[in-house]
Amino acid sequence: MSTLTHAPEHPPHDTRSAPRTRSGSRPLTGTLALARLSVRVDRIRALVWVLGAGAMGFYFAHAIQIIAEDDTALASLAGLYADPVGRMMVGPGFGMDDPTHERFFAAGYAVFIYILIALMSIFTVVRHTRADEQAGRAELVRANVVGRHATLTATLLVTAGLVVTASALVLVGALTAGYAWEGSLLVATTAAAVGLFFTGATATMAQLGESSRSATALSGGLLGLAYVIRMAGDAPEVGGTALSWASPLGWAQQTAPYVDDRWWPLLPLAGGAVVLAGLGYWLSTRRDVGAGLLPARLGRAEGRPSLGTPLGLALRSLLGTLRGWTIALVLTSLMFGSYAQTMLDSADALPPELAGVFVGEDIMLGYLAYIALFMAVFVTAAGVGSLQQVRGEETSGRAEYGLSAPLSRTAWLGAHLTVTIAGVLLILVAVGAAMGAGAALSLEEGGASRFGELLAAGVLKAPAVLSIVGIVTALLGWLPRLAVPVGWLLVAFSAIIGTFGSLLELPDVVFDLDPFGHLADYPVEAIAWEPVIWLTAIGAAGIAIGLLGWRRREVGRI
Template structure:
């Protein structure tokens, strides 16, 4: 046999397909991703859909009279009100439809952006970080298949949400909520989701770590929201045109129904997605374009302890949530001085404020806002408390626990960072709220009051961490159910005050037992009981983890 014939008969290298198709296997990966997210995606979509429909339906009660809508226009027509909602043009014809777009579109597009970013990072960078992508790529799968599949799943989720929003809002039969506006409203969410999914397609190429890629992409979401708020609150709205969220809001659903701003979103998303594919060709599987920093020759003394090692793993997320909540608190604090003028003519809001303790409008409004800040802090606590589950499923827990490190000390380190870090995040939220609130009202006494009001929720956060560790210890496959605690707290603790939910529903949440400072008087007994419940849940969860088998790789 000649050498020429031997070369001709040699098998093709593994992973090569005819024509060198870089997208080979994409369809299979899409089906696999949808199979993995069969619960996660429907929960996201239904939560966004039901939240929007409930809010839209509440407008018919909150603003049933034209005078109520006129009062709402006056309350929103201020720099602080526009920064929280959207462009002033919505106020020119403030029907139910324009009211929905003005008050909800900027907020819900941030949540859609969060969903889209997590979809892309979960099915790209997370797969590489765990080593699964390398195994899959050793078969007949193209280089760009993972990224193409992740973007396709994000597109499908965004389009499904858009269609359901359009159908659901049209089906409400509300005055001013027509089919054309509902279609634009729904596809505005899809356009924003596509932009931030494409941004994530770039960030996953930059770093070798899932949390870094997600954090960078979510920082872009935060900058987009900040630019939109700054542009809408100022005399010159040019800054809003630098933000994809600003583009979506300036499509003006139910007012002008302009589709062309969504083309800006599609163009930007296409450019970012193309950049992501180009950048992915310039790095190795599992690596990032940004070079890793060289570590110290030897580990510090802190890294040799479970608590120090857990703090090292959590420090990026803790820093991000701390900075974000400080700014979020400062943003709400900046409108505290205008709260009375903004809310005095809205009867349903006034009734909700009266139920918080009957104090002044500023104090009552602050107690309602504190629920929102605390729920965001609870999101950090759940993420941190479930980190041991991520370490276990990724196969990193088993080598650690094969040493002299006990299970309780390992999980205890993560719990200490979750519970202590949650308290620190609350403190920063209270500081931002208090500093800006004291400046806007001219009342320096609000600073310690609002810091104390924030810290009062710490025991409720500890109970949230306790629920997460119980699920992790006894029912690890159901660990994600811990997310129900902050979601339920927001729906019942914040929206429930406005929509008049029964009192017993609030009692089912640990946050419902915290005194609503600064509007209400301080009560130490419920805080002590919550702390004891948290301690009991932690002991129960650790007992379960000691008794079950590890998930091994």
């Protein structure tokens, strides 16, 4: 008996010309299937993002025509952005020496559309890359016939599609307002370029950290840094300074729609998007699934005894999020407070429309009261972000592990709420202290007396913050899928009303829906205790209702 051995009649196909992964599949195998899956899973969330960006563009484009019906009113409003403080808030103020409705739209509102689309890109990329790896879904997908780069490619394609669709809706909103075609197309294209830039940036950031939280923090920090650099660059003079060109948002606003209609500043945005996306691909080949390139800090050899308690475990889970918000908001408050002397010096030269944004006859105190409100809205965002992480603990299944111990549901959620509430209160104190310190150091006279006032101004916003935390907690207990979206919607609503409320002709009922609008603008106005009491009561009631719902519903409910 013998075994015949001979060469095969047909030699195997030469695969050297087609690069393959170790599993034998091509790098992009399964890309379209994963893209369809991402669209299917994200259909509701994506629709909300796209329609929200489109609605914002449509509203801003038409609102200015209602606010300023004639040239006289428009010219007076243009003074908002001819002033350094106004340029610091919204941009370099191109065309405000000869304002039109379309120029006002581009100079005053377009940057917020860019930021919203950038946030959509950040959250979408993180959710379909790092968040899937963290939850273990990526490994299940890669166990199939899927190329190494298929997931990232599908994510980039889906995100780019959302960005382009949202930008197209912004174009429709501008055109329906009767604005020039070229300038409107430039605004929409710039919005798309900003979105794609942060899509590529997030593709890189997703390779660095070990969690979706770190990827979001890195990408969001980049966006925040871009805005701060733009503020510092645009404030000194109309058209911005050299520092404006150090920011992606600065590049976007240097296009000067409806004025110069410059397209070439989009080149660094487009080039940056391509380079950063390519870097993301390259970095993804240098790490394992679920791992990050940045070295993780080594933990203790033995866990602290506090980790054996609900409160200690909650503090360990939420501390990173709250600490990141604290650092960012304290630095921002310190910077805003340092403008106190500038406001005092330019009080007489401020246009009446800008002065009208600030409460009271003392422009400097009105400015600081406005900043206290502005920062309190961001503190609320920190609270909503913390509750979003609590929801993530549930959807990822980690909450069930915790509840498998001899631990009641009320104790688990109550511990996380305790850390969240204590965290936002401490951030309010830190923000007020930083703003007071900045004002005290910048003011030539009476600076020390302002420290205590501004510290109190920050703390007195706590009832409004707690009311929103209570509403989100109530939804977390009974309607968990709505909790996080509604929380962010309330934050955005408060930010828009607090920033543009005095310029928008809205019904009183809309202003009544803003929790911050019921509180006195201390230190300009005397403290009104009635809204403090009932806003605190709303927060307490929401927390109680949320705890009750949490005890009754199924844990892990999606």
